[in-house]
Amino acid sequence: MSCPWIESRAKKDEEKTLKYGPMMWELKQRYNGYRVEQYNVIIGVLGGYSKHLENKMKEKIRKEYNRRVRLILRTELNGRNKIEAISSLAVPVPVVQYSFGIIAWKISELKKIDTKTRKLLNMHKMLHPKADVERLYIPRKDGGRGLIDVETAFKTATIGLDHYLKHKEGQYLKQVLDHERSKAKNSISKNATKFKIEVTMPEIENREDKSASENAKALKHEFKSKMKSMKEEKWKNKALHGQYPKILEKPHLDTVTTNKWLSSNLKGETEGLLVAAQNQAINTRNYQKVICGQQVESKCRMCSQHEETVDHIVSGCEVLAKTEYISRHNNAAAYLHWSICKDHDIEITDKWYEHEPETVMHNKDSNITIMWGMPVNTDRTITANRPDIIVKDSVNSTCKLIDMTVPSDRNIALKETEKKSKYKDLDLEIQRLWHIKNRSDPCGCWCAW
Numbered sequence: 001m002s003c004p005w006i007e008s009r010a011k012k013d014e015e016k017t018l019k020y021g022p023m024m025w026e027l028k029q030r031y032n033g034y035r036v037e038q039y040n041v042i043i044g045v046l047g048g049y050s051k052h053l054e055n056k057m058k059e060k061i062r063k064e065y066n067r068r069v070r071l072i073l074r075t076e077l078n079g080r081n082k083i084e085a086i087s088s089l090a091v092p093v094p095v096v097q098y099s100f101g102i103i104a105w106k107i108s109e110l111k112k113i114d115t116k117t118r119k120l121l122n123m124h125k126m127l128h129p130k131a132d133v134e135r136l137y138i139p140r141k142d143g144g145r146g147l148i149d150v151e152t153a154f155k156t157a158t159i160g161l162d163h164y165l166k167h168k169e170g171q172y173l174k175q176v177l178d179h180e181r182s183k184a185k186n187s188i189s190k191n192a193t194k195f196k197i198e199v200t201m202p203e204i205e206n207r208e209d210k211s212a213s214e215n216a217k218a219l220k221h222e223f224k225s226k227m228k229s230m231k232e233e234k235w236k237n238k239a240l241h242g243q244y245p246k247i248l249e250k251p252h253l254d255t256v257t258t259n260k261w262l263s264s265n266l267k268g269e270t271e272g273l274l275v276a277a278q279n280q281a282i283n284t285r286n287y288q289k290v291i292c293g294q295q296v297e298s299k300c301r302m303c304s305q306h307e308e309t310v311d312h313i314v315s316g317c318e319v320l321a322k323t324e325y326i327s328r329h330n331n332a333a334a335y336l337h338w339s340i341c342k343d344h345d346i347e348i349t350d351k352w353y354e355h356e357p358e359t360v361m362h363n364k365d366s367n368i369t370i371m372w373g374m375p376v377n378t379d380r381t382i383t384a385n386r387p388d389i390i391v392k393d394s395v396n397s398t399c400k401l402i403d404m405t406v407p408s409d410r411n412i413a414l415k416e417t418e419k420k421s422k423y424k425d426l427d428l429e430i431q432r433l434w435h436i437k438n439r440s441d442p443c444g445c446w447c448a449w
């Protein structure tokens with residue numbers, strides 16, 4: 001079967017070559033030593049058909065994409081905004097996505113673009129060289145960094161386009177679909193089927209009450225979430241990087257709060273380092289020995305007692321416990337104290353890190369008392385009588401005992417139980433002495449990450 005578009009385009013190409021032939025000859029004579037080439041850009045519905053032109057276009061798109069990524073990475077934006085800018089200014093419509101369905105991209109070519117992006121992120125210290133690749137492309141609310149990969153964008157666009165062509169009424173669209181189906185390579189419909197099989201996606205029913213574009217959008221959404229689950233699964237199945245997502249699944253862990261830091265305004269470098277540490281990809285002695293297979297001492301260089309792993313450095317080293325862990329605990333508790341004071345309209349400094357908690361603070365009406373590290377006088381002897389913060393509300397007759405701890409992710413449940421039982425006696429005594437009606441659980445537990 002002959003294709004009317006191909007035939008007409010070939011005719012146009014011939015026409016243009018003949019038309020500008022004499023001019024090309026003239027130019028070659030005039031600019032001796034220069035290479036003079038003629039490109040007939042004939043973009044019909046089906047776009048660039050010339051292989052040569054197509055390669056030129058691909059190169060141009062790649063260059064423009066990399067230029068934009070570089071420009072974004074050189075800005076002063078924070079880590080989250082940089083990733084968002086790449087996903088909204090480089091990947092979508094203006095650059096790469098515009099060519100989907102017109103230029104026959106190979107998946108390997110798109111993968112190279114993604115690799116190049118990661119290299120650029122790496123050069124700008126946004127991504128640790130050993131950090132997890134899948135995690136980079138998982139949404140921030142699920143613990144990832146929310147970058148859009150060109151490969152997924154292409155696959156999603158192809159599936160959406162295929163669905164639209166199949167279900168949208170119109171004589172020309174039908175002809176486009178026939179032509180696409182007849183193609184041996186890079187056919188939209190064949191590619192769409194292949195991509196759907198890859199993620200084991202069932203055929204979704206076309207809803208008659210919705211337009212073709214709405215149906216295509218729903219399909220694209222479904223495909224994207226399938227791709228996301230595949231990436232998450234791949235991340236979880238990794239022996240080392242997968243330990244963190246497995247912890248996130250534990251029932252005692254609040255995933256939303258745990259991943260909240262990824263939506264804050266941290267610098268790209270800080271964010272990259274923290275993510276690498278969570279992936280246990282930092283160059284610790286244990287990593288050098290076990291993962292890299294080097295002949296090195298794997299014990300901690302501070303205490304020489306335990307294996308030097310990320311977990312140990314962050315929350316298990318006895319030497320660091322005496323200095324670094326204490327100052328971390330005090331800083332975190334001071335921030336909490338500052339936030340509580342702020343909530344009750346108590347006068348405080350603008351910057352939390354300049355806040356120096358006073359032993360006892362009151363709000364304007366003196367019905368809220370906030371105590372900082374103050375022992376509670378009790379009738380009977382109670383050893384654990386000094387939680388970090390006590391918030392006493394005399395109007396509502398409530399009292400909150402807050403004790404801060406910064407354990408490793410693995411120990412959160414254990415620490416929570418420990419704290420609750422440690423302050424149980426004090427809690428009962430306070431209820432009796434201060435006539436507290438509404439008791440609150442003595443607890444305040446933060447994770448190390």
Ligand SMILES: [Zn+2]
Binds near residue numbers: 303
């Ligand atoms: Zn140690």
